[in-house]
Amino acid sequence: xxxxxxxxxxxxxxxxxxxxxxxxxxxxxxxxxxxxxxxxxxxxxxxxxxxxxxxxxxxxxxxxxxxxxxxxxxxxxxxxxxxxxxxxxxxxxxx
Numbered sequence: 701x702x703x704x705x706x707x708x709x710x711x712x713x714x715x716x717x718x719x720x721x722x723x724x725x726x727x728x729x730x731x732x733x734x735x736x737x738x739x740x741x742x743x744x745x746x747x748x749x750x751x752x753x754x755x756x757x758x759x760x761x762x763x764x765x766x767x768x769x770x771x772x773x774x775x776x777x778x779x780x781x782x783x784x785x786x787x788x789x790x791x792x793x794x795x
Contacts, residue, residue: 701732701733701735702735702736703730703733703734703735703736703751703752703779703780704734704735704736704737704738704751704752704753705723705726705734705736705737705738705749705750705751705775705779706737706738706739706740706748706749706750707719707722707723707737707738707739707740707747707748707749707750708740708741708742708746708747708748708749708750709739709740709741709742709746709747710741710742710743710744710745710746710747711741711742711743712743712744712745713745713747715747716739716741718747718765719739719747720739722749722766722768722771723737723739725768725771725772726771726772726775729772729776729785730775730776730779730780730783733779733780733783734779745759745760746759746760747759747760747765748760749766749771749774749775751774751775751778751779752778752779754778756774756775756777756778757770757771757774769785772785773785773789
């Protein structure tokens with residue numbers, strides 16, 4: 701299991717705290733399932749989450765930050781699709 705997650709965040713926007721909190725949440729939820737989690741500082745308003753080299757969240761594309769439950773779901777779908785997330789595991793309907 702070589703799952704890796706990368707969170708790219710904007711230092712100019714002071715989003716490090718948000719990125720580290722989300723990293724902590726992902727590491728707690730996917731304990732033993734994530735081998736590497738990288739925080740990558742950037743500029744220009746970037747906030748992206750990558751799982752196994754696939755972009756799973758882009759603030760620019762979505763126009764907002766993810767709710768933590770949404771983030772866990774999109775990361776789960778990429779690294780551990782069989783994992784149940786408990787109360788945070790709601791499937792979207794109508795899409």
